[in-house]
Amino acid sequence: MTPAEIAPKDRLIVALDLPSVDAAEAMVNRLGDSVTFYKIGYRLAYAGGLPLVGKLADQGKKVFLDLKLHDIGNTVAQGVDSITRLGATFLTVHAYPQTMKGAVEGRGSSNLKILAVTVLTSYNEDDLHAAGFRLGVSELVEARAQQAQVLGIDGLVSSPEEVGALRKIVGHQMSLVTPGIRPAGAASGDQKRIMTPGRAIAAGADYLVVGRPVVEATDSRAIAEAIQAEIAQALG
């Protein structure tokens, strides 16, 4: 499927950043058939959530397993090989060359797609400098995208602010996945590089990852559907 063929509702990935499998399953039930794509990250994965990957896949949902792996290449390759059997669609690794190379090796010819996290959306220039980087946010995101492309990575995670530049670098061969999404008026929390759903799609993002604005809402389904409507409108 080319990015242009992805239906608007399938472009919303809801982050199940919830404390237990029971809470996550209750959220999935509440969202019902409105949401087709879920993300399982640290909080749920380390609270017994890994078997939920296969369970959701069996229900016809897609799962983005956000483990943000980063280790020596051999360990990453072996870990990713194990993960290929869980039933996830996407898996994140940090965008370091050895890590990305190991992930591509571990993925092999399986259906799992590897997403490289370029620069976290909670980072700005000051945070990068404090972490010892000399490059600014856009330079580092773009350098990592080029390396990811050469290494055979399937997609990139960045803020929507970088999507326009990334599309010029990687074309439509790689999926561009953007967290840091905030509907107008929503609290930004710890996110620093943010955009509304409509603007992120207009900038060229393929998928939007949204956590707190949906899972902490009184009516999660209504918020998810409003985001999907904004996505559809931006696609025209």
Ligand SMILES: O=C(O)c1cc(=O)[nH]c(=O)n1[C@@H]1O[C@H](COP(=O)(O)O)[C@@H](O)[C@H]1O
């Ligand atoms: O890899 C990610 O999904 C990710 C990368 C990034 O740069 N920023 C980022 O926020 N995320 C994840 O996206 C989700 C965003 O959640 P909210 O800020 O609650 O919408 C969280 O689960 C983060 O772990």
